[in-house]
Structures are given as C-alpha cells and as structure tokens.
Amino acid sequence: MNCLIPSGLAFLLLTVTPLSVQAQTRTISRVNSTNTRVSDSFQATPFQLVFLAYRGHFRDRGIPSYDAFLSAYGQGKISEADIVSVGIEAKRVSTETMTDKRYLRAVKSYLDSLVAGRS
Known part of the structure; x- marks a missing residue:
C-alpha cells in the first residue's frame, strides 16, 4: 500500500x-x-507620419529632416500631400489615405504646428 x-x-x-x-x-x-x-494592418496616424518625416525616416525618398524639413515645408517645397505620398511608398499608410481629406488636414495641422513652434 x-x-x-x-x-x-x-x-x-x-x-x-x-x-x-x-x-x-x-x-x-x-x-x-x-x-x-x-x-x-498598422497604419500610421497623421502625427506619427509627420514625426517620422521630421526625424528623417523618408530622407531616401527626398524628404529632408529636422530643420531642413521645417524650412522646406515653410517655403512650400514640400506639402502634406508629399508627406502622405511618401508614407504610402514606405507602406506606412494605405493608398486610400491620399484621398482622405481629414487625414490630409491633420497632417497639415501638425506640420503647421511644428513650423510655428520653431519661430
């Protein structure tokens, strides 16, 4: 037992x-x-996309970084549509994002805020 x-x-x-x-x-x-x-299925938010561009993640696609990025946007050399287009190429956002007016306005708003904060 x-x-x-x-x-x-x-x-x-x-x-x-x-x-x-x-x-x-x-x-x-x-x-x-x-x-x-x-x-x-990740899609960058407008803030994330602008931040990636600012930090130089799209330099190889012709988007400058840091101060050169802010200067280029302030002088009209790059636009919110350019940032979104490069984001599509880099597979950070979907192709439908290019026609999303709210997304484009948000990208523009963040870009404007960055430029205004620099002065």
Whole structure:
C-alpha cells in the first residue's frame, strides 16, 4: 500500500505536466500569430507620419529632416500631400489615405504646428 501511493502520484505528475506545457505552447503560438496580423494592418496616424518625416525616416525618398524639413515645408517645397505620398511608398499608410481629406488636414495641422513652434 505504501508503495502504491508514491507510484500513483508519480504517474499522475507525469501525465498532467506534459499537458500543461503543451497548453502553454499553444497559447503562446496563438498570441504570436495575432501580433503578426496587427502589425500587418498598422497604419500610421497623421502625427506619427509627420514625426517620422521630421526625424528623417523618408530622407531616401527626398524628404529632408529636422530643420531642413521645417524650412522646406515653410517655403512650400514640400506639402502634406508629399508627406502622405511618401508614407504610402514606405507602406506606412494605405493608398486610400491620399484621398482622405481629414487625414490630409491633420497632417497639415501638425506640420503647421511644428513650423510655428520653431519661430
């Protein structure tokens, strides 16, 4: 009888432990696949797009950074449409964004605020 209890507990531990580890692995797998879908459908907000442009993320596409960015916008060399167009090329925003008047107005508003804050 004394031998039966420890061997029964050992059997129980060996059968339950692999199931709980397997359940945890499946949960982690589900979370990772969900995160992938979220990042695939990411669209930058107007603020994020302007900030990326200001910080130089679009220099390779002809958009200057920092003070040169603010000067170019202030002089009319680049516009909110240019920023959105480059954002589309860089896959930061969808192609429909170019015709979204509210999005374009928000980008312009953030650009105007940056230029006004510089003076």
